[in-house]
Amino acid sequence: MAKRSFQLKRSRIAIVFQLSILMLLLGLLQQLLSLGLWLLFSVLAVVAFGYALKQPWVRSFEHLDQQQWSLLHSNSAQVAQVTMRHIVDHQFYIVIYFQSVQHKPLIIWRDQVSGLQWKGLKNLARVF
Numbered sequence: 195m196a197k198r199s200f201q202l203k204r205s206r207i208a209i210v211f212q213l214s215i216l217m218l219l220l221g222l223l224q225q226l227l228s229l230g231l232w233l234l235f236s237v238l239a240v241v242a243f244g245y246a247l248k249q250p251w252v253r254s255f256e257h258l259d260q261q262q263w264s265l266l267h268s269n270s271a272q273v274a275q276v277t278m279r280h281i282v283d284h285q286f287y288i289v290i291y292f293q294s295v296q297h298k299p300l301i302i303w304r305d306q307v308s309g310l311q312w313k314g315l316k317n318l319a320r321v322f
Contacts, residue, residue: 198256198257199257200254200302200314201253201311202251202302204251207304208287208301208303212246216239220239250267252266252268253268262275262276263277263278274297276293276294277294281322283315283316283320287304288319289302290302302315
């Protein structure tokens with residue numbers, strides 16, 4: 195397998211998707227809950243959404259050897275070595291699962307990479 199390196203940026207599609215689900219949930223709960231409970235839930239949901247936006251994200255990942263990959267997070271200069279278990283292509287986004295439980299699955303949205311890197315990821319998903 196050729197050496198592959200992927201540079202990721204923040205996904206606007208993911209943020210809009212999460213925000214729209216949050217608004218849909220708030221609209222549904224407005225119909226079901228009393229005003230006080232709905233306001234409490236709304237404040238907690240907005241705080242949780244803000245907290246989720248501040249979480250570190252994977253800035254780049256690179257193929258090392260066979261199923262070994264390196265991950266570079268946005269908040270640190272340390273590179274983590276991971277073993278890839280499998281990749282699932284969902285057309286709008288790709289999910290990469292790792293062997294280690296301490297590493298959450300990596301979701302890569304279409305707008306996070308260039309067109310050439312997106313094609314490379316789709317080919318990689320077919321191989322795995």
